[in-house]
Amino acid sequence: xxxxxxxxxxxxxxxxxxxxxxxxxxxxxxxxxxxxxxxxxxxxxxxxxxxxxxxxxxxxxxxxxxxxxxxxxxxxxxxxxxxxxxxxxxxxxxxxxxxxxxxxxxxxxxxxxxxxxx
Numbered sequence: 001x002x003x004x005x006x007x008x009x010x011x012x013x014x015x016x017x018x019x020x021x022x023x024x025x026x027x028x029x030x031x032x033x034x035x036x037x038x039x040x041x042x043x044x045x046x047x048x049x050x051x052x053x054x055x056x057x058x059x060x061x062x063x064x065x066x067x068x069x070x071x072x073x074x075x076x077x078x079x080x081x082x083x084x085x086x087x088x089x090x091x092x093x094x095x096x097x098x099x100x101x102x103x104x105x106x107x108x109x110x111x112x113x114x115x116x117x118x
Contacts, residue, residue: 023029062069074080081087 021028059069
């Protein structure tokens with residue numbers, strides 16, 4: 001009977017030790033959950049990079065196959081225009097300072113500016 005008790009005690013201790021390793025030891029459930037989170041994060045990052053690579057591959061194919069993409073880049077990035085075209089620059093009104101009164105097209109404004117000068 002005593003031997004059976006010792007065997008049961010050894011088995012219970014072994015079970016407790018295995019459960020501890022399962023939950024808290026190296027490669028336990030805590031580390032598995034952490035690794036799952038890292039895998040999900042990496043998968044999302046890889047998906048974004050795959051989309052970027054697909055866009056770059058499409059742009060490379062477009063540059064290799066046609067002149068339209070090259071022309072678009074030359075116009076947008078280098079400001080180039082074709083011969084015979086007229087270039088127009090659109091300027092935002094908020095950045096333009098108003099003209100002083102002496103430079104205004106209104107002759108009355110020019111007279112008022114002259115009258116105000118001492």
